[in-house]
Amino acid sequence: MFQALSKYSPHALGVFRIVVALLFLEHGTQKLFNFPPSTMPAQPGTETLELITGILEFVGGLLVLVGFLTRPVSFILCGMMAVAYFMVHAKQGFFPANNMGDAAILFCFAFLYLFFAGPGQWSVDNRS
Secondary structure (H helix, E strand, O other): OHHHHHHHHHHHHHHHHHHHHHHHHHHHHHHHHOOOOOOOOOOOOOHHHHHHHHHHHHHHHHHHHHOOOHHHHHHHHHHHHHHHHHHHHHHHOOOHHHHOOHHHHHHHHHHHHHHHHOOOOOOOOOOO
16 A cells, blocks of 8 residues: 555655745745734844845745755755754753744754755646
């Protein structure tokens, strides 16, 4: 049975890429356009960092969503999420469930996977 499922691997990878990109894109729209409205205000003195991360999340999310330059963009976003975890979340405690860093870790490893696996089905990178 599992062997038969393997033929759908590229499709599952494409769905994974699209869902990860949509969730990530939401973080960018929240920082740039306050949509959806944020319940946590930005920390004073971090406006420039918020703008940079918002742009990376928005533009990177769009690029990954359509599957354009998926591997290099995923590499950059993976690194960005690792830095975000250690700059913001790790200082608040060791356990990700307590320091609210679990999303950063999941995005980091999702983008690491996309860097190695590629975009999968339904992507600009794989059109022919």
